[in-house]
Amino acid sequence: GESVGLHLPTLSVQEGDNSIINCAYSNSASDYFIWYKQESGKGPQFIIDIRSNMDKRQGQRVTVLLNKTVKHLSLQIAATQPGDSAVYFCAENYAGDQGGKLIFGQGTELSVKP
Amino acid sequence: DAGVTQSPTHLIKTRGQHVTLRCSPISGHKSVSWYQQVLGQGPQFIFQYYEKEERGRGNFPDRFSARQFPNYSSELNVNALLLGDSALYLCASSSGTHTDTQYFGPGTRLTVL
Numbered sequence: 001g002e003s004v005g006l007h008l009p010t011l012s013v014q015e016g017d018n019s020i021i022n023c024a025y026s027n028s029a030s031d032y033f034i035w036y037k038q039e040s041g042k043g044p045q046f047i048i049d050i051r052s053n054m055d056k057r058q059g060q061r062v063t064v065l066l067n068k069t070v071k072h073l074s075l076q077i078a079a080t081q082p083g084d085s086a087v088y089f090c091a092e093n094y095a096g097d098q099g100g101k102l103i104f105g106q107g108t109e110l111s112v113k114p
Numbered sequence: 115d116a117g118v119t120q121s122p123t124h125l126i127k128t129r130g131q132h133v134t135l136r137c138s139p140i141s142g143h144k145s146v147s148w149y150q151q152v153l154g155q156g157p158q159f160i161f162q163y164y165e166k167e168e169r170g171r172g173n174f175p176d177r178f179s180a181r182q183f184p185n186y187s188s189e190l191n192v193n194a195l196l197l198g199d200s201a202l203y204l205c206a207s208s209s210g211t212h213t214d215t216q217y218f219g220p221g222t223r224l225t226v227l
Contacts, residue, residue, distance in 0.1 A: 008154060042220055046216075
């Protein structure tokens, strides 16, 4: 039978295509959102962030969109390259207490075919 | 500049033992957070420390404890290890406020037999 947590959503794209990775967050009080990339055997690597007073932010080849109405976040990667293959996590920063703990989504595994 | 460093890289323990994991933050960062990442899942928050004070704690048993030193490095201690504690333990550092980006280290892979 299936093991909970071992089946990440996967996205397979052709090299050069654009990728869109989606994420639903849980807490309407979260005010800061981050996308991380995690390669096998490594720690999460910061990609891009966005604050709740924005709905779009662009970086180099990456764009993050935030829809607070439906609590949805997306990461767009332009001209996807084989080096983009990794697991991508969205994280929300809950500032309900004085700290800033990150709440991570399940993750999406991106596979880029050459 | 060096990023977040963690030691050891890998560790194998048996049930009932205790373990100490270490983290050095990015130079100038005053906040350290610890996360547990079980295979196939996202990291789960354990603790956050800022200026040697605990600022936040996740839903983990009292077997888990941590501290931060005057040089802002940190230790995570886990007592009475269980098989389910096998995971990648990640340390992240940030400047200090809750909207500061948290930068992660490479993690310590703990295996409990």
